[in-house]
Amino acid sequence: LSSGKIQEGSLLCPNLLIKEHICTKNHEWAVIQAEQFICTLAGDSVALQMNKALKAEVEKNRTRIKSVCKALNLIGRYELPLRGDGEVNTFSFDEPKLNDDVLRAILGLMGQAGDPGVKEVFIEFRELTGTTGKKVADSLLDSLKMYNFNINEIVAQGYDGASNMSSRDKGVHGRIKEIVPTAEYFWCAAHRLNLVTTDAAADLSIAQTLSCIKEIINYLNGSVKRASILKNLVEELVLENRKRKLKNICPTRWVERHEALLEFKDFYPTIYKLLKLLLTL
Structure with missing residues (x-):
C-alpha cells in the first residue's frame, strides 16, 4: 500500500478496507475478547458477573426454602392443617388431578422409593415393670x-x-x-378429640342430652321385661343392627362411649316406639 498510489474508490482504499474488516467475524470476536480483557482487569468480567448473579440467585432461593421449611416445621409441630381451614375438597386417592397436594406427592415419592404403601404394623403386647x-x-x-x-x-x-x-x-x-x-x-389425635368432646359435654344442652340418654339406657336395661320387649321390636323391624341390648355409656372408655351413642342413634326409632308402647301398659 505504501509503494503505490491509492485511487479513491479502489478496493485498496483504507476506508473500504476498514469497513470490510469491521464486518468480519474475526474482528467481532477480537472486539469481544478485548472488552472482556479490559473488564477482567477492572474485576468485572462477564463470567464473574454471571457467577455473581448465579450466586445471588442461589442465596435467594435458599432463603426462600428456609422460610418454607420453618413454616412447615411450625405447622407440623402444632399439628395445624397445611392448607389452612379451607378443607372444602374431598380427599381421594382415585382422583389425583383433583387432589394434587403435598401428601399425595409424599406418598408418591415413597412408592417410587420402594415403599408401595403406608402400613400400620402391630409389634407386640409387653408387660411393663413400671409406668415411669x-x-x-x-x-x-x-x-x-x-x-x-x-x-x-x-x-x-x-x-x-x-x-x-x-x-x-x-x-x-x-x-x-x-x-x-x-x-x-x-x-395422639384420638386422645385430643376425647378431651375436646369431654369439654364440649360440659355445655348445658349437651350435658342434658347425655344425661337423658343415660337415663333411657339404664331404664331399658334395668328390667328384664323391658329388655325383652326391645328385643322383640328389633326382630320385628329387621334392623341392620342385630344387637338386642343397648350398651351402657362408659364414663372412662371414650371408644365405648362413642359406640354406645352410635348404637343409641341406630336404635332410636325402636326406642321411641318402645317408650310409647310402655305408656299404654
Missing part, C-alpha cells in the same frame, strides 16, 4: 431393637398427654428424642 417415663421408653426401645428396627430412622412419636409420656425431660417423648433428635412428638 424411663421404664416405658426402655421397654419401647427394647421392642424395636428386638425386631431389628433402626431407631435412628424414627421420624415421629405419638402418645397421650400424660406426663410420663409427653414430658420433655423425664417422659417417653423426651427420652427418645434425646436419642433420636428427628423423632418429633405429636399428641
Whole structure:
C-alpha cells in the first residue's frame, strides 16, 4: 500500500478496507475478547458477573426454602392443617388431578422409593415393670431393637398427654428424642378429640342430652321385661343392627362411649316406639 498510489474508490482504499474488516467475524470476536480483557482487569468480567448473579440467585432461593421449611416445621409441630381451614375438597386417592397436594406427592415419592404403601404394623403386647417415663421408653426401645428396627430412622412419636409420656425431660417423648433428635412428638389425635368432646359435654344442652340418654339406657336395661320387649321390636323391624341390648355409656372408655351413642342413634326409632308402647301398659 505504501509503494503505490491509492485511487479513491479502489478496493485498496483504507476506508473500504476498514469497513470490510469491521464486518468480519474475526474482528467481532477480537472486539469481544478485548472488552472482556479490559473488564477482567477492572474485576468485572462477564463470567464473574454471571457467577455473581448465579450466586445471588442461589442465596435467594435458599432463603426462600428456609422460610418454607420453618413454616412447615411450625405447622407440623402444632399439628395445624397445611392448607389452612379451607378443607372444602374431598380427599381421594382415585382422583389425583383433583387432589394434587403435598401428601399425595409424599406418598408418591415413597412408592417410587420402594415403599408401595403406608402400613400400620402391630409389634407386640409387653408387660411393663413400671409406668415411669424411663421404664416405658426402655421397654419401647427394647421392642424395636428386638425386631431389628433402626431407631435412628424414627421420624415421629405419638402418645397421650400424660406426663410420663409427653414430658420433655423425664417422659417417653423426651427420652427418645434425646436419642433420636428427628423423632418429633405429636399428641395422639384420638386422645385430643376425647378431651375436646369431654369439654364440649360440659355445655348445658349437651350435658342434658347425655344425661337423658343415660337415663333411657339404664331404664331399658334395668328390667328384664323391658329388655325383652326391645328385643322383640328389633326382630320385628329387621334392623341392620342385630344387637338386642343397648350398651351402657362408659364414663372412662371414650371408644365405648362413642359406640354406645352410635348404637343409641341406630336404635332410636325402636326406642321411641318402645317408650310409647310402655305408656299404654
